[in-house]
Amino acid sequence: MSPRGVAIEGLRERLFAAADRVLARDGAAALTSRAVTEEAGCAKGVLHTHFAGLDEFVAELVLFRFGTAAALWRELPSRAGAGEVADHLADVAAAVLSLDPGLVGLAVTRPAAARRIREAWAAGAPGFAALEDAVSGYLRAEQGLGRVAASVDAESAALALVGTLHHLLMTGPPDAVPSSAARVRRLVRAVLGTA
Structure with a gap:
């Protein structure tokens, strides 16, 4: 347990990692301030010292996870012309699907958390x-490189992929990532006309 009044280096990430473990082990219903701080080995009130409450913590955790996934999708343009197009899209999809569906569901059902995420x-x-x-x-x-057919509507294909990821996150059980990834790969091949 960390001593009271002493700054904890990397506290935010430590609390987020603890929340991930609680979610994986016990599910979204078990995600409480106390469960997170106990898992992180911190004083019980430390979460509320750094976040306005559990709703803000949940929102910030979702935003942090999206930010982590965004690092991969921001690299997409630099990957043009190398490797397989479907593989690059599947990698991005896997990063998004690595978000815990229970956490996403929890964020949606907590109005203050959902509002904070939408605002961000x-x-x-x-x-x-x-x-x-x-x-x-x-x-x-x-x-432009001739690796995707000119007949593919890029905006519609992107919407189909992102809409599918949203659907899978909102409706899939936490252990569905492997089967969800296979479904996304089939969708990508169909949309690109390479099925």
């Missing part, structure tokens, strides 16, 4: 709209 996305934090833009830009770049 509207202010430019990486989310589904940014992913859609990155995918459509990547597909247009691949079209």
